[in-house]
Amino acid sequence: MKRKENSVSLLLKWAGKDKYYLYLSALCSFISGLCTMVPYYGIYQLLTAIYNDRCTREVLLHNSVLIAVAVFARFTLFGCSGALSHKGAYHTLYKVRCMIVDHMAKVPLGVLNEHNTGAIKTILNEDIEKLELFLAHHLPEFIYYMCGPVAVFVYLCTVNMPLALISLIPLLLALAVMGMMFSGMGKMMGAANRSLVNLNAVIIEYISGMRLIKAYDMGSSSFQKYQDAIEEENKNWNRISRKMGPPYSAYIVITECGMLLMVPVGGYFFLHGSIPLNVFLLFVYVGSFYLTELRPLQELGSKFAQVLHAVTKAKEILDIPVYEGGEDFPENHEICLRDVCFAYPAKENENVLEHCSLTIQAGEKLALVGKSGTGKSTIIQLIARFYDVQEGSVTIGGKNVKAFNYEQLLEQVSIVFQKTFLTRDSVLENIRMGSEATLEEVREAAKKAQIDSFIMGLPEGYATKVGSFGTRFSGGEKQRIAIARAILRNAPILILDEATSAADPENQVEIDRAIRNLCEGKTVIIVAHRLSALKICDRIAVVENHGVSCVGTHEEVLSRNSYYRTAWESYEQARAMTYQLERREQQ
Ligand SMILES: Nc1ncnc2c1ncn2[C@@H]1O[C@H](COP(=O)(O)OP(=O)(O)OP(=O)(O)O)[C@@H](O)[C@H]1O
Numbered sequence: 260m261k262r263k264e265n266s267v268s269l270l271l272k273w274a275g276k277d278k279y280y281l282y283l284s285a286l287c288s289f290i291s292g293l294c295t296m297v298p299y300y301g302i303y304q305l306l307t308a309i310y311n312d313r314c315t316r317e318v319l320l321h322n323s324v325l326i327a328v329a330v331f332a333r334f335t336l337f338g339c340s341g342a343l344s345h346k347g348a349y350h351t352l353y354k355v356r357c358m359i360v361d362h363m364a365k366v367p368l369g370v371l372n373e374h375n376t377g378a379i380k381t382i383l384n385e386d387i388e389k390l391e392l393f394l395a396h397h398l399p400e401f402i403y404y405m406c407g408p409v410a411v412f413v414y415l416c417t418v419n420m421p422l423a424l425i426s427l428i429p430l431l432l433a434l435a436v437m438g439m440m441f442s443g444m445g446k447m448m449g450a451a452n453r454s455l456v457n458l459n460a461v462i463i464e465y466i467s468g469m470r471l472i473k474a475y476d477m478g479s480s481s482f483q484k485y486q487d488a489i490e491e492e493n494k495n496w497n498r499i500s501r502k503m504g505p506p507y508s509a510y511i512v513i514t515e516c517g518m519l520l521m522v523p524v525g526g527y528f529f530l531h532g533s534i535p536l537n538v539f540l541l542f543v544y545v546g547s548f549y550l551t552e553l554r555p556l557q558e559l560g561s562k563f564a565q566v567l568h569a570v571t572k573a574k575e576i577l578d579i580p581v582y583e584g585g586e587d588f589p590e591n592h593e594i595c596l597r598d599v600c601f602a603y604p605a606k607e608n609e610n611v612l613e614h615c616s617l618t619i620q621a622g623e624k625l626a627l628v629g630k631s632g633t634g635k636s637t638i639i640q641l642i643a644r645f646y647d648v649q650e651g652s653v654t655i656g657g658k659n660v661k662a663f664n665y666e667q668l669l670e671q672v673s674i675v676f677q678k679t680f681l682t683r684d685s686v687l688e689n690i691r692m693g694s695e696a697t698l699e700e701v702r703e704a705a706k707k708a709q710i711d712s713f714i715m716g717l718p719e720g721y722a723t724k725v726g727s728f729g730t731r732f733s734g735g736e737k738q739r740i741a742i743a744r745a746i747l748r749n750a751p752i753l754i755l756d757e758a759t760s761a762a763d764p765e766n767q768v769e770i771d772r773a774i775r776n777l778c779e780g781k782t783v784i785i786v787a788h789r790l791s792a793l794k795i796c797d798r799i800a801v802v803e804n805h806g807v808s809c810v811g812t813h814e815e816v817l818s819r820n821s822y823y824r825t826a827w828e829s830y831e832q833a834r835a836m837t838y839q840l841e842r843r844e845q846q
Pocket residue numbers: 372603604605606611629630631632633634635636637638
């Protein structure tokens with residue numbers, strides 16, 4: 260119950276000032292619900308007048324007007340309540356979505372990586388949409404459907420207390436049935452929601468991996484995965500329907516059965532002279548049916564469970580702690596990993612790095628080399644504070660990265676990832692990435708990144724929309740756009756997770772030239788997947804056995820580290836072979 264209260268108050272807190280629309284809507288619903296009672300009151304007054312032989316034209320007119328006004332007020336107020344609740348709900352929805360997206364921008368990337376994309380999409384889309392249903396529909400309807408019967412019951416109590424209490428018996432039975440219906444629902448709802456999240460994840464994987472699926476002719480097997488997810492989701496909702504079906508029908512039948520109680524019991528009271536005819540008729544017609552108004556509450560109850568789940572999920576994201584720490588970024592950019600131990604949250608017991616130490620001098624260009632999976636990308640993620648180390652420290656300019664203002668840290672450390680992501684925007688905006696840079700400044704950066712002439716050759720130059728055209732950019736072109744972004748950003752520390760995919764030689768020459776321009780005057784860490792990238796580096800660090808095993812100049816590492824020696828020899832042999840082939844082709 261506490262959780263339910265907390266979720267509702269949390270939702271109202273998120274609504275901010277818009278909660279006043281919701282309050283107003285609730286007030287309109289409340290008054291509209293009260294109006295439900297007025298026609299019954301009018302009918303009773305008429306019955307009493309008829310019974311006492313005092314039914315004049317004035318009495319008839321008076322009660323008819325009263326009923327007409329009440330019915331009109333009831334529907335008008337219910338309409339107003341709906342309009343206000345929708346306004347409040349859509350504003351709140353907008354705020355919650357912005358809050359989540361804003362929060363996601365501030366939380367460490369690594370923590371977000373631990374959530375699957377499908378789960379985040381479900382929260383932002385389906386779950387938050389449920390909040391709209393709750394605020395715009397369920398909340399006012401709940402008040403409305405509760406108020407009417409409660410008001411009628413109070414009125415019936417003023418007419419005849421014992422009969423009014425007896426009229427509640429079907430409700431008690433219906434509540435018992437409803438209790439049965441909801442027992443164990445939490446678990447079932449949890450499973451149903453998990454299957455929905457899984458279905459979303461499979462759909463995202465299916466769509467984003469479409470090219471791969473076609474290339475490997477995996478259509479049927481990946482469709483099987485999709486079908487399994489749909490079947491699982493279907494099975495869960497069927498299970499819920501099977502559990503809820505019988506008690507739901509029983510609930511409806513019981514609330515409709517008031518007459519079976521009111522006619523004999525009221526008749527008994529009437530025959531024994533305990534109540535007059537008008538009271539008997541009132542209870543037969545009103546006492547028998549007013550509880551049916553509570554029927555929609557059952558449906559609201561089951562939807563409410565989904566809303567609580569949605570609030571919990573939205574809160575889960577909003578509760579991811581953002582990095583705090585207000586210290587300014589230092590002038591000195593020496594980077595130091597000291598005795599670092601680190602394991603990813605998903606594999607807490609498997610240390611990727613163990614007592615790893617490494618120093619990168621300010622202005623130095625250092626390459627990280629090593630076998631695949633040894634932890635090179637992990638090291639750069641720790642420097643950019645995508646994750647926090649479990650032991651030891653990462654410092655820049657002698658200060659722990661945890662002390663810095665996180666946004667400043669991200670501003671000062673530029674990262675060029677292996678895979679370039681282009682947004683559905685113009686090429687200009689894709690290089691600007693939200694900065695105020697002018698077209699000239701963007702072009703200057705693009706020239707250094709060796710991509711300006713290519714962009715100028717596009718149908719609309721820098722204004723060309725990436726969107727569908729984006730898929731036509733080659734890997735090398737995309738990479739040079741990413742380099743132009745980083746050049747424009749001009750951060751003093753540069754991390755380059757070099758692309759593994761080999762570009763064609765011409766493209767590679769341009770990329771190398773672009774990288775050289777990008778690295779000028781900066782502290783650079785390159786995750787070197789190709790040893791040719793070492794040309795621009797001052798020192799090399801070999802990552803193996805959960806740490807950095809050897810650091811030094813190319814010659815030093817070559818003489819001291821066997822992995823590097825073997826890798827270099829293979830690289831030299833491959834180069835010699837390429838050279839020979841090229842010469843043969845020329846001859
Ligand atoms: N988010 C993650 N959760 C759990 N384990 C991870 C995560 N990211 C990487 N790992 C694991 O950590 C280890 C180091 O990965 P990392 O990406 O740092 O290696 P790498 O040296 O950069 O590899 P490559 O050269 O292939 O890019 C690997 O065993 C990898 O499977």
